Amino acid sequence: MDAATLLDDKDRRIAGEAGIAVFADRLILDAQPPVDDEVLAAVTARCAGPLPEALVALWRVSFGGRIDYQLDGQISFTELFWPGSDGYQDLWGWIDHEATSGTVRFLPFGGFEYLDRIYVDTLAGPEHGRVVYWQQGLPPGWELTVGDRADGLAADVRALFGQLALEDDPWAGGDADAGADLRDAIDELAGDQPVVAGKLRDLVRGAVLDWHAALAAGTLAGEPRLRRLALDRAASAGDLMLLERLGAAGCDLAEPVRGGLTAIDIALVNGRLEAAEGLLGRSVPVTNTLRTGAHAVTAELARALLERGAVVTADAVGGAIDNDDPEVLRLLAARMPSSGEGAEARALVPRLRMLAAQAALAADRSGDQRMRDRATVLRELADMISAGAGS
Missing domain, CATH: 3.40.1580 (SMI1/KNR4-like)
Structure with a gap:
């Protein structure tokens, strides 16, 4: 009305x-x-x-x-x-x-x-x-x-x-x-x-978007705004069964949903690794996955994404700094471009050195080898970027 x-x-x-x-x-x-x-x-x-x-x-x-x-x-x-x-x-x-x-x-x-x-x-x-x-x-x-x-x-x-x-x-x-x-x-x-x-x-x-009703009616695939909202919600929640249902209803699981992000990117932003792995099995594009999800991926998933063509940028490495597994940072640092993002990479150096010192102190106090490895990776990456800036 x-x-x-x-x-x-x-x-x-x-x-x-x-x-x-x-x-x-x-x-x-x-x-x-x-x-x-x-x-x-x-x-x-x-x-x-x-x-x-x-x-x-x-x-x-x-x-x-x-x-x-x-x-x-x-x-x-x-x-x-x-x-x-x-x-x-x-x-x-x-x-x-x-x-x-x-x-x-x-x-x-x-x-x-x-x-x-x-x-x-x-x-x-x-x-x-x-x-x-x-x-x-x-x-x-x-x-x-x-x-x-x-x-x-x-x-x-x-x-x-x-x-x-x-x-x-x-x-x-x-x-x-x-x-x-x-x-x-x-x-x-x-x-x-x-x-x-x-x-x-x-x-x-009357202005509320009801994608559930469109899905039930079989019309969702033909309604772009509702379709994108449904994909966003399913990926954010890590609801792989719903994502599969949306795919079966004619929705493109590789479609950009918001801000250029696809469902797999959104799943990774929210740390929904099982959903991301399920989407990876659907051969969706992975170009931006490490830019959005480096903070959450496991080393195994990071390798899979790299093999599929995921791009490593300075901000992807910045995200990996927050990953609990130092191996993820090591993997991405090895793929970081040597040119084109110099300023952004150099901006990471003070943070890398600070976090390396904090990780080393925590390792000394607790004897945690994983934390010691993290300190080493952070320090090596800071040294590598600094050396590149001076060459």
């Missing part, structure tokens, strides 16, 4: 008094008052063309606020910019940031801090109203890809809001990545306005 059917004008007024607005069946928290014609004209004057109808419709409902849903992929969208907001920049500040020649074609209207921004195309023509994003790249070792990214996101602002969803029911318990603020705002309203709160709760629950 949609908002037009659920909510009447009185319901919307009550929700608005609690700081909640509804646009395209999604809730906006800390909703700001609707935009007026004077401000609309001022914003339009800064743009390359007319403001798209869907953006104006959003602003007529709420000219700014907070978003507590998730977009598909890694793009974060938590704020609708407005004049005078207390974010990194307000709406005018972001417009000034983008206006290199006086006007902007792509109008920034929301995003996440300074890392992710969402824009609408204001240039008259076939692309008018299209939503695009820009995302700042993170430093090496934080993600698999490097550099800033930009791409199309939705046909218009209404379609963008239609993509907002929740991976978990906020009222079902657990540590959901989004939706807790929605839940809390509705629960607070329920004390005085239980009927309106119940309607808003139904709207929120």
Whole structure:
């Protein structure tokens, strides 16, 4: 059921008094008052063309606020910019940031801090109203890809809001990545306005992604967002039986699920070695497995991954430093590239020497040979990197 059917004008007024607005069946928290014609004209004057109808419709409902849903992929969208907001920049500040020649074609209207921004195309023509994003790249070792990214996101602002969803029911318990603020705002309203709160709760629950139902119905393989979520959940939990079931249902177990990570990468991130070994038997790609899982793999699994073509990078070696088995670090250190990642490798040296000293001290106190081996490997790797830096 949609908002037009659920909510009447009185319901919307009550929700608005609690700081909640509804646009395209999604809730906006800390909703700001609707935009007026004077401000609309001022914003339009800064743009390359007319403001798209869907953006104006959003602003007529709420000219700014907070978003507590998730977009598909890694793009974060938590704020609708407005004049005078207390974010990194307000709406005018972001417009000034983008206006290199006086006007902007792509109008920034929301995003996440300074890392992710969402824009609408204001240039008259076939692309008018299209939503695009820009995302700042993170430093090496934080993600698999490097550099800033930009791409199309939705046909218009209404379609963008239609993509907002929740991976978990906020009222079902657990540590959901989004939706807790929605839940809390509705629960607070329920004390005085239980009927309106119940309607808003139904709207929120209507945005929860139900991959279980799609799997049971046999439609999961044809629904990319649900399919990726199912693979992510199964791999994170190390549920090999579920992974096999997903494969049998037509899901590609080698598909990138999030941030370029595949199911085997996610299993290793979470230390689910049995699931990773099971996926290895399905001949899935292993390129990034040691970058994500060097902290958790056994030496035997590390050898298997290396034989299959797993890439060793400085950040993979950095992960292996945290592995309890010094043999894993020794294996990866022997495969570390001698060029191309010199700065990242050299950055490891102080940490290696500190950890080597700590391991040696622990070995002296306990007589633990494994800890003594760890100290030796750490010291040898630090010496090797230092020697390479000086050559």
